[in-house]
Amino acid sequence: MTPLRDRILTLEPRLGAVTMVAVDGPSGAGKSTIARVLADQLGERVRTLLLSTDDFATWDDPVAWWPRFADGVLIPFSEGRDGGYRRVVWSRGEPELGEFVAVAPPRVLIFEGVSAGRTSISRFLSLLCWVGGPDERERLERAVARDGEGSREHLREWQNFERGWFAVDKTAKRADSPIGLVDLPN
Template sequence: MRSERADADLLAESVLAAPPRLGSVRVLAIDGPSGAGKSTLARDVVCVLRTSGVTVAMVSTDDFATWDVPVAWWPRLVDGVLEPFAAGRACGYRRMDWTGGVPRLGEWVRVPVPDVLVLEGVSAGRASVRRRLSALCWVGGPRPAERLERAVARDGESARSRLRDWQRFEHGWFAVDRTAHNADRAIGLVQSERAR
């Protein structure tokens, strides 16, 4: 089994070896189901890239999604992040504030144009953005029950019911979007997920 650091090193090398497809920006999308370890891996990749002297920004889909709108917020990310970076301009968007359990629009985030954008979270590697990605990594993580417990540990017991609903939604989303099938790299992949 590969170490997490080795996975981060490999992804950093992979995205740097690929051409930029969002203006001058290389985009690494780290996608997969909730509780799989995407955020941890993304932070590790960012650390590896920064240690190498690469300017890097990380944007999470959690900054856009809500319980009621799990993936339809995408135009906000395109308008606020992807289009500005493609045009060589800094990006700006309002991050969702999840404190208190009910997400609402929070603070503005401004990000200068990086060498690499690490876009992480559920639907980060969706079909509509794949042509702009330099690399797509699928993080399958453990079985759904363990992922649910990880997510509950992160978000609190009061979120359990919503997280179960989220898991059902994302299962259908990934089956239709074929994210795992289109990934350049897969980490922690359960074989049955690959077949979806």
């Protein structure tokens, strides 16, 4: 079996000269961990950029932020140009647009987070990975451990949202590869 890292390096770029990989799935499933491991492994061979939906999404705007990502990253990369975006920061407990982050087209872009593999991006994706993780209750506890007890109610609401989102977008069914930490090479 070819390691995922090696498989990605053989894929045809579909975002200009960039091979784009989306790592999608529900909150607390392990997407960020898997994406970081994969980015580190790929980064040993080629220039790799890891971006997260966390840089864009808020509790009140879980997916409608997409035009900022498309205009700042997807369109410039598809044209071989540098891009950029303003990262969402939570410095006062409420989301606000923070610093401008400049990004140059990498060889591989890993975009991770809830809705990273949405249907509207399919034409740019070289690979869509689905991380289902454990059951919803365990995912909630993992997310609370990560984000703090004060986020529990927001995370419950988020789980309700993402259940509906994934049912409509059919992300898991469109995925090229379901993955977990055990699937990544050492």
